[in-house]
Amino acid sequence: MHREEVVEGSPGGGARFAPGDAALVAPEGLDEMLAALARLGYETSGPTVRGGAVVPGPVASIEDLPAGWHDEQSPGRYRLEHGEDGSLFSWAVGPGSFKPELFPPVHELWQARRDGEGRVEFVAGRGSSRSKKRAFFGARPCELAALSVLDRVLVDCATPDPFYEGVRRGAVLVVAECGAPASTCFCTSMGGGPEAVAGFDLALTELTDGDHRFLVRVGSALGAEVLTLVTTRPVTAADVAAREAVTERARSAMDGRFDAAGLAELLAGNIEHPRWQEVSERCLACGNCTLVCPTCFCSDVRDTTDLSGTVHRTRSWASCFDRDHSYLHGGPVRVSVASRYRQWLTHKLSSWWDQFGTSGCVGCGRCITWCPVGIDMRAEAAAVCSPASPARHDRLAQPEPRRPTGADVPAGAEEKEALP
Amino acid sequence: MSTTRPSLAVFKFTSCDGCQLSLLDCEDELLELARAVRIAKFAQMSRALVEGPYDIALVEGSVTTARDAERVKEIRASSRQLVTIGACASAGGIQALRNFVPAGSYTGVVYAHPEYISSLATSTPISSHVDVDFELHGCPIDRHQLLEVITALLAGRRPVVRGYSVCQECKARGTVCLLVARGTACMGPVTRAGCGGLCPAVGRGCFGCFGPADTVNTGSLAARLRRDGMQARDVARLFKTFNAAAPEFRVQSAAEEAAGEEGRG
Numbered sequence A: 001m002h003r004e005e006v007v008e009g010s011p012g013g014g015a016r017f018a019p020g021d022a023a024l025v026a027p028e029g030l031d032e033m034l035a036a037l038a039r040l041g042y043e044t045s046g047p048t049v050r051g052g053a054v055v056p057g058p059v060a061s062i063e064d065l066p067a068g069w070h071d072e073q074s075p076g077r078y079r080l081e082h083g084e085d086g087s088l089f090s091w092a093v094g095p096g097s098f099k100p101e102l103f104p105p106v107h108e109l110w111q112a113r114r115d116g117e118g119r120v121e122f123v124a125g126r127g128s129s130r131s132k133k134r135a136f137f138g139a140r141p142c143e144l145a146a147l148s149v150l151d152r153v154l155v156d157c158a159t160p161d162p163f164y165e166g167v168r169r170g171a172v173l174v175v176a177e178c179g180a181p182a183s184t185c186f187c188t189s190m191g192g193g194p195e196a197v198a199g200f201d202l203a204l205t206e207l208t209d210g211d212h213r214f215l216v217r218v219g220s221a222l223g224a225e226v227l228t229l230v231t232t233r234p235v236t237a238a239d240v241a242a243r244e245a246v247t248e249r250a251r252s253a254m255d256g257r258f259d260a261a262g263l264a265e266l267l268a269g270n271i272e273h274p275r276w277q278e279v280s281e282r283c284l285a286c287g288n289c290t291l292v293c294p295t296c297f298c299s300d301v302r303d304t305t306d307l308s309g310t311v312h313r314t315r316s317w318a319s320c321f322d323r324d325h326s327y328l329h330g331g332p333v334r335v336s337v338a339s340r341y342r343q344w345l346t347h348k349l350s351s352w353w354d355q356f357g358t359s360g361c362v363g364c365g366r367c368i369t370w371c372p373v374g375i376d377m378r379a380e381a382a383a384v385c386s387p388a389s390p391a392r393h394d395r396l397a398q399p400e401p402r403r404p405t406g407a408d409v410p411a412g413a414e415e416k417e418a419l420p
Numbered sequence B: 001m002s003t004t005r006p007s008l009a010v011f012k013f014t015s016c017d018g019c020q021l022s023l024l025d026c027e028d029e030l031l032e033l034a035r036a037v038r039i040a041k042f043a044q045m046s047r048a049l050v051e052g053p054y055d056i057a058l059v060e061g062s063v064t065t066a067r068d069a070e071r072v073k074e075i076r077a078s079s080r081q082l083v084t085i086g087a088c089a090s091a092g093g094i095q096a097l098r099n100f101v102p103a104g105s106y107t108g109v110v111y112a113h114p115e116y117i118s119s120l121a122t123s124t125p126i127s128s129h130v131d132v133d134f135e136l137h138g139c140p141i142d143r144h145q146l147l148e149v150i151t152a153l154l155a156g157r158r159p160v161v162r163g164y165s166v167c168q169e170c171k172a173r174g175t176v177c178l179l180v181a182r183g184t185a186c187m188g189p190v191t192r193a194g195c196g197g198l199c200p201a202v203g204r205g206c207f208g209c210f211g212p213a214d215t216v217n218t219g220s221l222a223a224r225l226r227r228d229g230m231q232a233r234d235v236a237r238l239f240k241t242f243n244a245a246a247p248e249f250r251v252q253s254a255a256e257e258a259a260g261e262e263g264r265g
């Protein structure tokens, strides 16, 4: 992927790079990199420790990065521990992704009011004022994969989301390849992996054998421009081998964790499987899984008025676990939690292919760790698709039952409704 | 416009007054509100009293006396839209703990002269007595939600007040989950949003002030808390606070207490 030509060492930067080049950078070089991004006018978000987890936050220097922090993740559980090693990227993704930067949780789209003559006047909403020049520093390869999934949904469509597209086009992506996946990570099963392959400006691999250093690969002209401002030294064959050892170790730790082959068809053919009912007895319908997912894009657009008569149109994150998410005339369509869980899982792993030509899941594992009751979607998908539970197509062609039209759903109606 | 302003009246039953105080708490919007509605009855703000009927009645507090039960019917009859505000009016409040014990058990503990007290055996929400147009939850309610409900009623639209879980507010504001990252007991997954995820944002598990969300699975949350080592009687206590008598919470606290007595907690 990178030319292994020797680039002269360049204290304080100055060496010339092109996409495909690689160089070695000391930890202090990352400080120069962050300073260079700031100098080029980028607002940088990167990994920080807050609230007991690694989450994206403003980073200005390596002091802000999670030095020595290691995570331990399992379904419904996350803990951080501090070691003495000083490594900066020995953790897997936490609950936050870069999604909120491009697709904010609450976004006022526009306001409208009547002027003195009764004419309606529209003005831009308050949601769109932040600078669109962002740098996403230390993004994991699965973040990159998630952004390319979101691109298909929010940009490659009839009505692209201008805010998302604006931030996305202007963003610098500095990827940190993975050396320490969590037990919940399964990107290799979803077509990804611990290596950054494409779509980045710079890709870092942290090397901790011998001296602490970073192998930096250049993915774009912009990345080359940034790296030009950083002190580098040439990459040796030993560094290349060390990088391969890091990502290979990560890959083999994850391999075989989840068998996604044929899943899309198997799930679609098992929509009446009893497991949906069983998982709904554990599922809280709290929506955490969808909101931590870096590819979930559902939103809800509502108009409100204020006391002065101004109308506000606001887009907010929504979840298929909300009762009101499937509200149509007369009431919600997906009344039972079983039907909502099924919607979530089959959309991620099956119908997303039909809709967008990709999987809706990149295997980041967030929905597994951050489910308060530790529901592991890999186990649920496997149970629904296991050969021991044959596919049942009997009701496949029938539409979801609709609630009768009329007033709102009476209290307690949920209990009476059979799946779905 | 001023002559046709809709009228707003505030009524109180058994409660602490905190919810109606939220109306005064709307400091920035209060003048604008007073221009949009005629405040016909609001004892915390003015002695002036305009007789009904009223366009919008905000009702705080639960029904705990025979007189309350009569008065709530009179209020209903003289109000076009009746909105209950707070956990007391919408679920019976903390005082509904009396519903769990034989009548009069707490009176002797609380009052020096229980013989002066004449009250019903239960504390019940307004909706147990009359039809209610909108229930605004919370202990106390959120003032932004209160303004939203009043504004929506004035505009003739449906209030944007969501019934999903507090967890969704944590995620929207970027709070790292206390339950997952620290093992802190939290009622958020079964509690209605509205506070903005206030307590988890400052490191305290959700108390459940806003009562049950639209869809809840209290049994699964309770099972997780017990797996983390919480005693069943302590889990029961989580469900027995300001919304103890809300049906979904009442069922779970009873189940936990039964489990505790069997000794499996």
Ligand code: SF4
Pocket: A289, A292, A293, A294, A295, A296, A348, A360, A361, A362, A363, A364, A365, A366, A367, A368, A377
């Ligand atoms: S479905 Fe789960 S594992 Fe897949 S991308 Fe979303 S959060 Fe990550």
Ligand code: SF4
Pocket: A282, A283, A284, A285, A286, A287, A288, A289, A290, A321, A370, A371, A372, A373, A374, A375
């Ligand atoms: S699967 Fe887990 S996180 Fe998702 S709605 Fe159910 S309980 Fe919540």
Ligand code: SF4
Pocket: A288, A372, B166, B167, B168, B170, B171, B175, B176, B177, B178, B179, B180, B186, B187, B188, B189, B197, B200, B205, B206
């Ligand atoms: S802290 Fe509580 S309310 Fe917030 S996400 Fe976690 S369980 Fe839900």
